[in-house]
Amino acid sequence: MNPAPATLFLLVGAAIFAIGLAGVFRDAGALRRIIAVNVMGSGVFLFLVAVADRSGGRPDPVPHAMVLTGIVVAVCATAVALTLADAVRGRGDQDPDGGGR
Amino acid sequence: MTGDRLLVLVPIVPLLAAVAAFAVPRWSRRIALWSMALTATIVVWIADEILRVGDLTHPLAGWSAPLGIDLRVDGLAVVMLLAVAGVGLIVSFNAASSFHETGSRGVPERVYWPLWLFLFSALNAIFVAGDVFTLYVAFEINGLAAVSLVAIAGKPEALGAALRYLFVSLTGSLLYLMGVAVLYADTGVLDLMLLADRITPGPPAIAACVLMTGGLMMKAALFPLHFWLPPAHSSAPAPVSAVLSALVVKGGFVILLRLWFGPFAEIVDGPAVQWIGALGAAAVLWGSFQALFQDRLKLVVAYSTVAQLGYLFLIVPIAWSAETRSAALAGGITLLLSHATAKAAFFLAAGNVLTAIGNDRAESLCGLSRWLPVSAFAMGLAAVSLVGLPPSAGFVGKWMLIVAAMEQRQWWWVAVMLIGTVLAAAYVVRILGPAFLMPESDPQPGPVPRLMEWTAFSLAAASVVLGLAASGVARFVNGSLPSGVGP
Numbered sequence: 001m002n003p004a005p006a007t008l009f010l011l012v013g014a015a016i017f018a019i020g021l022a023g024v025f026r027d028a029g030a031l032r033r034i035i036a037v038n039v040m041g042s043g044v045f046l047f048l049v050a051v052a053d054r055s056g057g058r059p060d061p062v063p064h065a066m067v068l069t070g071i072v073v074a075v076c077a078t079a080v081a082l083t084l085a086d087a088v089r090g091r092g093d094q095d096p097d098g099g100g101r
Numbered sequence: 102m103t104g105d106r107l108l109v110l111v112p113i114v115p116l117l118a119a120v121a122a123f124a125v126p127r128w129s130r131r132i133a134l135w136s137m138a139l140t141a142t143i144v145v146w147i148a149d150e151i152l153r154v155g156d157l158t159h160p161l162a163g164w165s166a167p168l169g170i171d172l173r174v175d176g177l178a179v180v181m182l183l184a185v186a187g188v189g190l191i192v193s194f195n196a197a198s199s200f201h202e203t204g205s206r207g208v209p210e211r212v213y214w215p216l217w218l219f220l221f222s223a224l225n226a227i228f229v230a231g232d233v234f235t236l237y238v239a240f241e242i243n244g245l246a247a248v249s250l251v252a253i254a255g256k257p258e259a260l261g262a263a264l265r266y267l268f269v270s271l272t273g274s275l276l277y278l279m280g281v282a283v284l285y286a287d288t289g290v291l292d293l294m295l296l297a298d299r300i301t302p303g304p305p306a307i308a309a310c311v312l313m314t315g316g317l318m319m320k321a322a323l324f325p326l327h328f329w330l331p332p333a334h335s336s337a338p339a340p341v342s343a344v345l346s347a348l349v350v351k352g353g354f355v356i357l358l359r360l361w362f363g364p365f366a367e368i369v370d371g372p373a374v375q376w377i378g379a380l381g382a383a384a385v386l387w388g389s390f391q392a393l394f395q396d397r398l399k400l401v402v403a404y405s406t407v408a409q410l411g412y413l414f415l416i417v418p419i420a421w422s423a424e425t426r427s428a429a430l431a432g433g434i435t436l437l438l439s440h441a442t443a444k445a446a447f448f449l450a451a452g453n454v455l456t457a458i459g460n461d462r463a464e465s466l467c468g469l470s471r472w473l474p475v476s477a478f479a480m481g482l483a484a485v486s487l488v489g490l491p492p493s494a495g496f497v498g499k500w501m502l503i504v505a506a507m508e509q510r511q512w513w514w515v516a517v518m519l520i521g522t523v524l525a526a527a528y529v530v531r532i533l534g535p536a537f538l539m540p541e542s543d544p545q546p547g548p549v550p551r552l553m554e555w556t557a558f559s560l561a562a563a564s565v566v567l568g569l570a571a572s573g574v575a576r577f578v579n580g581s582l583p584s585g586v587g588p
Contacts, residue, residue, distance in 0.1 A: 017279055024272050033268055040275045051286040066234055073241045077271055080245055088260045
């Protein structure tokens with residue numbers, strides 16, 4: 001059995017997603033959970049890129065657009081999560097105007 | 102201007118206002134109130150248009166699906182938009198009055214209003230979105246804004262609750278996004294209407310259904326994924342608690358309804374329908390039971406939200422058969438509106454208690470009706486609707502659901518609703534009973550601005566009066582879920 005590369009990436013993407021999901025539900029520290037959420041996201045993105053390639057020939061641009069949007073969202077969400085985790089640990093900056101807190 | 106172009110403005114007006122409020126902090130309050138009022142006007146216009154010409158679809162930039170992105174509003178969506186606009190505007194006045202009269206109380210106003218407007222922009226986007234990926238983006242903006250608003254006062258317990266809420270929200274979004282990816286791989290489209298046509302039951306569609314259902318259930322706080330809701334909703338500032346409980350969790354619920362009755366109808370059909378109802382029933386019983394044992398007013402109200410969300414999921418088994426679909430949907434949405442207004446009123450009134458005496462412990466409420474008569478009365482009226490006493494909207498909605506369930510011979514849901522009603526009466530009387538007694542001691546309450554009291558009261562009054570508007574709700578939502586699936 002020699003699966004086509006795109007199918008392999010689909011499966012790897014789904015596996016990475018599942019690893020991240022398991023990481024979020026394991027009761028670990030905030031930082032580990034933030035990383036786990038990012039691992040989940042990477043799994044989805046890899047899956048989507050593989051979906052774009054599956055038709056053969058020219059890649060489908062729609063999943064690429066979804067991945068780009070998803071990356072922007074993931075960066076923002078990670079920023080909010082890190083700020084919040086920092087504030088919970090009591091080491092957040094004391095600026096009352098700090099965004100997103 | 103043709104009606105469908107207005108759909109673009111519904112999320113865009115609050116979005117631009119959010120940026121403007123952030124750029125010009127001095128005017129942020131004014132920008133927020135005016136833009137909320139403008140959005141409400143637009144939504145009323147759209148509702149009128151829908152009554153005259155039916156559902157509205159707007160292809161963004163003239164490119165229609167599948168190449169472009171369609172915005173779509175039907176009767177169900179416009180009822181939700183009206184609820185968001187109405188409750189949102191009244192709660193905004195409460196927040197503005199709170200900032201104006203009692204100072205910021207640790208909440209930085211220049212950050213508050215932009216986040217508030219982002220939240221409303223995303224909520225509106227959820228109800229006008231016509232495709233599953235736009236929904237993902239809207240849910241993410243909505244979740245990030247909601248989490249930030251919970252944490253905004255910087256109190257330790259609020260920060261912890263916000264962080265937990267954030268993880269649930271992000272995990273839910275990513276589960277949903279993975280479902281979207283699987284759906285796209287399977288069908289090649291994202292538009293909800295096209296999906297319903299092209300989807301074929303099979304392993305990919307089932308995987309997508311499970312992923313998207315799981316993700317949205319986390320956002321809609323359906324039992325057993327409700328654990329994050331009580332701490333987050335009870336530790337936020339009062340206006341934030343009000344919109345989170347009244348509106349934000351409903352977004353996930355309405356989209357679940359659309360997916361279950363739309364593209365996933367053939368997959369959900371069968372025992373899964375009864376299981377969804379069973380989760381709703383468990384939420385009703387568990388949430389009400391927990392509410393009985395809470396010692397803080399806001400926690401009682403938050404657990405009551407868990408229970409009330411359970412009723413909404415009872416719509417699914419009762420509305421599954423085409424015969425009772427429109428009646429059960431109309432009843433359920435009436436119940437949703439009654440909860441949206443009553444719960445917002447309850448949280449605002451609880452906020453007034455906090456403003457007056459600095460805590461919301463059960464024993465401090467003794468004699469509340471003496472020193473905060475309007476807020477006490479607002480809580481009483483909201484309780485009437487939450488329990489479901491006639492003529493409130495809570496009663497009418499439950500009644501319509503019960504009649505439809507009897508027609509389907511699904512009497513077990515009737516039993517759940519009746520037990521839930523008794524439990525609701527018990528937790529409401531337990532927490533509010535002492536409020537109408539003579540105070541044992543003088544708590545020396547601080548002043549509460551009149552506008553903060555009357556905003557709570559007007560929402561509570563709306564939750565009772567909406568019962569008379571149930572036929573109007575039925576007129577809007579009739580036909581919003583496709584007919585022709587189910588037994």
